[in-house]
Amino acid sequence: MVGHDALTVTREAYDAVADAYADVVRDSLRNTPLDRAMLGAFADVVRVSGDGQVADLGCGPGYVTAYLNELGLPAFGVDASAEMIKLARRDYPALRFDVGSMAALDIADGVLAGVLSRWSIIHTPPQDLPGILAEFHRVLAPGGHLLVGLWASEDASHPTQVFDHTVAPAYRWWPDHLAALLGEAGLVEVARMLREPQPADKRQFRAFHLLVRRA
Template identity: 60%
Template sequence: MIEPDFLRTTRTAYDAVAGLYAELFANALEDHPLDRAMLIAFADLVRANGGGPVADLGCGPGHVTALLHSFGLDASGVDLSSEMIAIARAAHPELRFEVGSMTALDLTDGSLGGALARYSIIHTPPEQLPQVCAEFHRVLAPGGHLLLAFQAHDDPSELAKSFDHKVALAYRWSPDRVAALLNETGFTETARLRQVAPPDAERDFPQAHLLVTKV
């Protein structure tokens, strides 16, 4: 199977900045209580549904994977970048990290109690997003929970708008349109969080979290 160009370019870009990225975002959640609150709610829901493995998809250097583990989840990480995975394995040797793509996950059908894709769908071309959502649905058990986070825009007439991400081509998503796509894929929405950009933010983009459950 021929690998799509966007996967090769995204992997190469993140391989090149993996060390710097790990340093910059090592403590990124300390000043974001609402982000942490969504992760805590996600963890609580997964445990209430019987637990089960949780995959951090697009895990980068693994700091959020480790946080999920600290919440009592059987968490592992998957990332496109082998350099990111090497950093994650070195920093968190007690956890499992594998190289992989959200377009074709090396996971058994219905094997996960939860999946997190935190700012990792942003490099997915809009035409590929239905395939990625279908993969999320495939690997989750019935009643499993999925938490997405992404840069957002407020124009429901467009699914995605590209923006000048510093690492690789990226897209902001319409929360309404993404929620509708997830619904069509077989999820039901549980909760949604929209955060406005703070006044000192580098880009005036809102951020969105969508928490959905596999029907």
């Protein structure tokens, strides 16, 4: 389970900056074609593997949830920040958005065709991440897919690195280390994408996506 203090700090921090944060990120997919490509690949494999809903966990102001729906997925969003959910419901009233914690999802076992965790586990202390990944596994149907996106640490000798996120304490991960943790949670790697920082990126870190499947 995620420590109460870490979750509270993150939730309160995002509640306090919700409007400003939403203004910054709302159109960010426009400038990240490789990220869009990974979301498109995720949508394709989810559709091929079977019907079912898709949860955007840590959805923030809901713009990626809306994009998944544009790609044809019946997606809904979950976020710990009530203020973020309020903005998502305002901007995308036709979609479903729930306040909730990734550490204890109010979702039945094995019902989701897909889960998206796009830069949503960066605030999770490394010792708490296995509990989050176990929740992802629990809510996915057999054969369901999870797409994780976040920033990469510098090298394998430093599998997690703390960095100044501005909003709340955050961590970068070495891709192989995270892939191993996902494997321990019963989630098998299907594909990955590692991209170098782009000129428009606020943080000049490498980013990566891991696409995994519940066996």
